[in-house]
Amino acid sequence: MTNSATLHTLENGVRVVCDPMPGLETVALSVVAGRGAAYEDPARSGWSHLLEHMVFKGAGPRSSRDIVEVIEAQGGSINAATGYERTSFQVRALKGGLDLGMAVLADLVLRPTLDEADLAREKQVVAQEIAEAADAPDDYVFDLVQAAAWGEHPLARPILGTVDSVNAATVEGLSHWRGALYAADRLIVSATGAVEVDEVLDLARREFGSMPAAPGVPNFAVPAFVGGRKSQARKLEQVQLVFMLPAVSARQDDYFALRIFAEALGGGMSSRLFQEAREKRGLAYNIDAYADTYADAGALGVYAGCAAGDAAETAKICAEQIVGLAGKIEDAELARAKAQLKAHMFMAREQPLSRAEQAAGQALMFDRLYTPGELAAAVDAVTPDHLRRLGQVILGSGKAASAILGAKAALKAGEAFERTLIG
CATH class of the missing domain: 3.30.830.10 (Metalloenzyme, LuxS/M16 peptidase-like)
Structure with a gap:
């Protein structure tokens, strides 16, 4: 390509x-x-x-x-x-x-x-x-x-x-x-x-071309993942849960491993979270995972919406699936996540505005453009060892962030997530 x-x-x-x-x-x-x-x-x-x-x-x-x-x-x-x-x-x-x-x-x-x-x-x-x-x-x-x-x-x-x-x-x-x-x-x-x-x-x-060449505002310090819990009681029909863990930045070697990790964890209907939390247990209508990356920092995130009485159990499942994926991924699961990620990237390239934005992002981040072949090769090069190495980064800090919004009965879901994840 x-x-x-x-x-x-x-x-x-x-x-x-x-x-x-x-x-x-x-x-x-x-x-x-x-x-x-x-x-x-x-x-x-x-x-x-x-x-x-x-x-x-x-x-x-x-x-x-x-x-x-x-x-x-x-x-x-x-x-x-x-x-x-x-x-x-x-x-x-x-x-x-x-x-x-x-x-x-x-x-x-x-x-x-x-x-x-x-x-x-x-x-x-x-x-x-x-x-x-x-x-x-x-x-x-x-x-x-x-x-x-x-x-x-x-x-x-x-x-x-x-x-x-x-x-x-x-x-x-x-x-x-x-x-x-x-x-x-x-x-x-x-x-x-x-x-x-x-x-x-x-x-x-x-x-x-006539803009002055003077530089703009300087960068802030490199972001440090601190972690912690934020919760707010509201009268809602559904509790909103988000969990976040430190990961790698867009410029680090394991960037594509993070993208694949997020796909396998909660990127589609065949993902671990969707199958376990929704299909097997019926705990959540919406549940997914995402990679949140910046120039010098990154995170793995999980979002779920569920009933207040199911919040702690949903949080526990999220943590269990992250730990499990950090330890092992099956060959078929890895191949499926790679195919999904490449499809997302290449389908976006077929839309002119998305393509223009994608190219601008590459120029800003790396001062160069990547061919579709280079992107595909980078995705295909990710191995189970890369995902295990990334898993050590995600779990190794012992830090996690959680946000819970909804009924008071659900506000301790962040504790349940951390207890299952970290101990």
């Missing part, structure tokens, strides 16, 4: 990915800043997300309405997302829409209006978003487990921030934060679909 994508670097450090997909009649463009909420201090918690909102209120010569209408008038769509380690601005368009898409996204990133009245209104909008997240138990429980896992590091804080920290933002402060967050040294322009290399490079130079 080959890779049509190429990676280029402009004189100011902005990197450009061009990935033509023959036969497509559409374009996907992502402008990705390799910084996000993990770079915020407590006083600016939520500012990266607030800034993502604010740039859409007006940028360059366009009003908020103009930004959307000019893209949609050509059959396109525009969106954005803020994470812990990246902020993405995205356009999907018909063939020939790259020029306009590049110009609009450049305005958002480089020339937002940042008006005082807009900021006051958007603070109210974000406050409602924070309230909405708190009212969604299956979202809020993940904020709780992040807080339990990562101690004082910014990863422990919600991406949305708090009402107080968001309300503290000023136009001047956001303007300064924008310059640091979207600096050239961590900016990726990634285009896929009906695109050509020369056009992508010419447009990227036109829109981003």
Whole structure:
């Protein structure tokens, strides 16, 4: 398998990915800043997300309405997302829409209006978003487990921030934060679909080539997995459980072993958790496992929703299956997990926007692009010994994080998980 994508670097450090997909009649463009909420201090918690909102209120010569209408008038769509380690601005368009898409996204990133009245209104909008997240138990429980896992590091804080920290933002402060967050040294322009290399490079130079080359905000200290329990009593029909254990980062050798471990543990209907907790015992309708990885840290997570009376037993099963998988995996189970992981990766590559984001992530993390063949080979190279070695990392620290949200009767499920896992 080959890779049509190429990676280029402009004189100011902005990197450009061009990935033509023959036969497509559409374009996907992502402008990705390799910084996000993990770079915020407590006083600016939520500012990266607030800034993502604010740039859409007006940028360059366009009003908020103009930004959307000019893209949609050509059959396109525009969106954005803020994470812990990246902020993405995205356009999907018909063939020939790259020029306009590049110009609009450049305005958002480089020339937002940042008006005082807009900021006051958007603070109210974000406050409602924070309230909405708190009212969604299956979202809020993940904020709780992040807080339990990562101690004082910014990863422990919600991406949305708090009402107080968001309300503290000023136009001047956001303007300064924008310059640091979207600096050239961590900016990726990634285009896929009906695109050509020369056009992508010419447009990227036109829109981003004059950015100053000064570096942005520095990295925080490497995250340290602290562990602990966070629980909150609520009158809910279903208890929300999340358990998290320390693992490896995206840059470490056992990254693909972690992805396979998560697949085998709870990645599909044939996984250990699904079969044991749902099919055999009927304890949970939703139960799965996931790999949560960053540049310098990572974790294995498990999510389940169950009845309050079943929470401790569900927690015990989760711990038992993690311990069991850390000790041994059958050949057929390993082969199945590898096939599932490759399917997830390659199906995402068939979607232009996912492909653009995937390439941007590789450029940010490794300053290179990986071919599908390289990715497949890395997955296939994982052996049972690799998984046992990873299992020692997962279990060896003696640390675990848990978040329980629901009836009081279920709040000791975290203790049951740790007791079964660690003793």
